[in-house]
Amino acid sequence: GAVVSQHPSRVICKSGTSVKIECRSLDFQATTMFWYRQFPKQSLMLMATSNEGSKATYEQGVEKDKFLINHASLTLSTLTVTSAHPEDSSFYICSASHSGDRSYGYTFGSGTRLTVV
Amino acid sequence: DAKTTQPPSMDCAEGRAANLPCNHSTISGNEYVYWYRQIHSQGPQYIIHGLKNNETNEMASLIITEDRKSSTLILPHATLRDTAVYYCIVRSSNTGNQFYFGTGTSLTVIP
Numbered sequence: 001g002a003v004v005s006q007h008p009s010r011v012i013c014k015s016g017t018s019v020k021i022e023c024r025s026l027d028f029q030a031t032t033m034f035w036y037r038q039f040p041k042q043s044l045m046l047m048a049t050s051n052e053g054s055k056a057t058y059e060q061g062v063e064k065d066k067f068l069i070n071h072a073s074l075t076l077s078t079l080t081v082t083s084a085h086p087e088d089s090s091f092y093i094c095s096a097s098h099s100g101d102r103s104y105g106y107t108f109g110s111g112t113r114l115t116v117v
Numbered sequence: 118d119a120k121t122t123q124p125p126s127m128d129c130a131e132g133r134a135a136n137l138p139c140n141h142s143t144i145s146g147n148e149y150v151y152w153y154r155q156i157h158s159q160g161p162q163y164i165i166h167g168l169k170n171n172e173t174n175e176m177a178s179l180i181i182t183e184d185r186k187s188s189t190l191i192l193p194h195a196t197l198r199d200t201a202v203y204y205c206i207v208r209s210s211n212t213g214n215q216f217y218f219g220t221g222t223s224l225t226v227i228p
Contacts, residue, residue: 004160006160032214034215034216036218043204043218043219043220043221044155044161044204044218045218046215046216046217046218049215091158093160093161095160095161095216097214105151105153105163105166105208105216106163106216107163108153108160108161108162109160110159110160111158111159111160113158
């Protein structure tokens with residue numbers, strides 16, 4: 001089946017530094033990927049839609065200059081958290097569609113636990 | 118933007134069927150209903166999806182009402198490993214086709 005790999009699974013960084021999270025579709029091409037954030041005991045919140053070869057579309061309230069998204073190829077999207085602060089500590093999850101058929105759902109990565117100290 | 122309503126929590130005895138309801142009264146004609154589950158600190162796992170017919174796979178069954186305003190996910194023989202948060206999602210019909218997650222149902226399977 002379709003597999004989405006996310007790396008790293010865990011990262012700890014110092015306040016003020018930047019962190020890059022990678023999301024790869026291993027056995028399929030994904031023209032669109034999605035990035036979510038999840039705080040403890042809460043649901044997943046969609047942050048942005050990443051489109052290959054074009055600018056990402058951000059959800060209302062998500063700072064595009066803070067959460068940089070690059071989708072340079074059909075198998076890789078990256079999320080960079082710039083100038084991270086403790087309040088950015090969260091579980092970040094990506095997903096991708098493995099078919100052009102819109103009836104198909106999305107495959108999710110295993111998530112990245114970011115801790116900013 | 119979530120367009121579904123689910124009970125926040127449910128319990129189910131191990132070996133019994135778990136029936137998880139979802140209300141999606143504003144669903145439009147071309148929108149699919151998807152079910153995912155999330156085990157603690159993992160990414161969501163696909164379970165099943167449907168448009169208007171009932172569906173069954175190796176994991177679960179999906180029953181969609183005739184008016185499509187609600188659905189029920191059925192885990193026929195719940196095991197302890199089925200303890201998770203279950204999300205019912207109606208896929209956005211706009212050009213982005215995003216998934217917006219609601220609060221989900223936290224299912225606890227009791228030994």
